[in-house]
Amino acid sequence: MALPPNWQQWIAENLALGVPEATLVGVLLREGFDSAQVRAAVASAAIDPQRLLAARLSRRLQKLAWVLDVQERCRALRPWPIERARRPSRQEFLERWYSQNHPVILTGVIDDWPALRSWTPGYLRRMLGHHLVEIQADRARDPDYERNSIAHKKMVPFAELVDAAFGGASNDRYMTANNADKNAAFLRDAFAEVRMPAGYFTPEWSGRAFLWLGAAGTVTPLHHDLTNNAMAQVVGRKRVKLVSPLQSALVYNSRHCFSEVDPEAVDAARFPLFAKAQVQEVLLEPGELLFLPVGWWHHVRALDPSITVSMTNFVFDNDYTAGYELLYGDL
Numbered sequence: 001m002a003l004p005p006n007w008q009q010w011i012a013e014n015l016a017l018g019v020p021e022a023t024l025v026g027v028l029l030r031e032g033f034d035s036a037q038v039r040a041a042v043a044s045a046a047i048d049p050q051r052l053l054a055a056r057l058s059r060r061l062q063k064l065a066w067v068l069d070v071q072e073r074c075r076a077l078r079p080w081p082i083e084r085a086r087r088p089s090r091q092e093f094l095e096r097w098y099s100q101n102h103p104v105i106l107t108g109v110i111d112d113w114p115a116l117r118s119w120t121p122g123y124l125r126r127m128l129g130h131h132l133v134e135i136q137a138d139r140a141r142d143p144d145y146e147r148n149s150i151a152h153k154k155m156v157p158f159a160e161l162v163d164a165a166f167g168g169a170s171n172d173r174y175m176t177a178n179n180a181d182k183n184a185a186f187l188r189d190a191f192a193e194v195r196m197p198a199g200y201f202t203p204e205w206s207g208r209a210f211l212w213l214g215a216a217g218t219v220t221p222l223h224h225d226l227t228n229n230a231m232a233q234v235v236g237r238k239r240v241k242l243v244s245p246l247q248s249a250l251v252y253n254s255r256h257c258f259s260e261v262d263p264e265a266v267d268a269a270r271f272p273l274f275a276k277a278q279v280q281e282v283l284l285e286p287g288e289l290l291f292l293p294v295g296w297w298h299h300v301r302a303l304d305p306s307i308t309v310s311m312t313n314f315v316f317d318n319d320y321t322a323g324y325e326l327l328y329g330d331l
Contacts, residue, residue, distance in 0.1 A: 003033060003041045011045045016058040021046055065249035072246035072278075082242070082282050090199035090315070097291055098228065098316055103242060105282060106289040109200070114193040115234050116287055119307055121166045128190055129159030133175065134182035140172045146221045147258055149178050158186065161213060166305045169217035176220070177210035177310060187211060194232075194309055197289070201230075201313050208313035213306070220300040222251065222259040226321050230311045231290040236304030238284045243277050245295035250277040263299045294320050 002008070007028065014024055021042050028038040080102060087108040088096070097104040110116065137154035139145035145152055156173075164173045180187065190211060196203055216236070224245065231238070241263045243251055250273045251259045261271050263279055283303075284290050292298060312318060 003028075003037065007031075007033075008041065008045070011042055012048075012050075015042075015045055016055045018055075018058070068246045068249060072244060075244075075246065076278070082280055084288075093200060093291075094316060098293075098314070101245070101293045101295070103280075103282075103293060103296060104291045105284065106197075106200075106291060107287070109197040109289055110195075110232050110234075110287060113195055113232075113234070115190075115307075115309075118193055119235055121162055121305075124162045125159045128186065129157065129162065131158040131183075131186040131189070132156070133158045133161065133186050134179040135161055135173055135175045136178065137173050139174065140170070146223070147255065149176075153179065153182075155182075165213055165215045168215065170215045171217050171219050174212070174214035174218045176212055180207070180210045183211070191309075196311070196313065200315060201311055202315055205311065205313050209309060209311045212308040212310060214302060216302050216304050216306070218302045218306065220298075222261055222263055222297055222299040224248075224257045224295050224297050225292065226257065226294065226324060227312045228294045228314055228316075228318050229292040230314075231284060231292060231300075232309040232311065233284045233286050233288050233290075234307045234309060235286060236302060236306035237286070238306055238308065239301045239303055240282050240284060240290060240292075241299040242280045242282070242292075243297040245297070247277050248295075248297070250274055251297050259297060264301070294318075 003011075011024055011028075015021070024042050025038055028042075029035060082103045082105065084105045084107055085093075085096075086106075088106070093104075093106075096102075132155055134153055134155055136145070136149060136152045137156070138152055142148055142152070161173060161175060164170065175183070184206075187209070191205065191209065194209070196205055196209075222241075222243075231240075243263075252261050252271050252274065254260045261267075261274050263274075266274055268275060282290065
């Protein structure tokens, strides 16, 4: 009788990663499987042509991980913290941060947004509360709510979302970028009080600017984006934890652009390599804009009732998705 499929996959993956056969046999015996069955399964997998191909590809991936590690160690010789810069010129922003793929918090660039002063709970209910909007709902019952985001989409009156956001800490209801398509009319009205910062962004924002609104305690799990992004904080504070893409081998990329690691409560037994990751943390205040470069891993928690506008309509090249569809699925 063959081992269960999940254990057969486990054997193949670990052999491809170079784990000794004896180690795998020991683990399987401790799991209670029959000795003869275990030894036959490991021996068969070790000579399987597909496994041998997987091992070859694994070595190539390990070489890439080594290259990234070298780059990160060289970069670390000159510490480069995430700093705050007040209204840098377009050229300075391009040369120091955008082209260098390094985060920065810009201050003073959204000071003229009426939303900074007007978006109180009462105003939002009065001016926008009539809209029926799509949100992510019932997240508390699903530990994998972000990757299952389609199943959590729900239509509610915007006034109801505002009440929930300002009614107490919760991660259950959240308007995110995933809801933008259904909320086009709402966003047109809301963004009447938002102005694209000149010099950094194009005036045309449709389909490239998004609203995030939720209570204190709303969380976006660790992931990376496929474009450069800007997070403009309008209401409340957010804590953002970041890991350089050069350390991607340490974050256990599980599917598409997601990681299973919770950087607020790391399971060291499951994710021992994450202990080597250099996690940088920033506190984003109202009126500040975080430039979040493509590929940077980030985890976001709202510390207060929070409203954020994210934007991808930079004046510079921001198309990095060509060929990425080949990477979709489990990694």
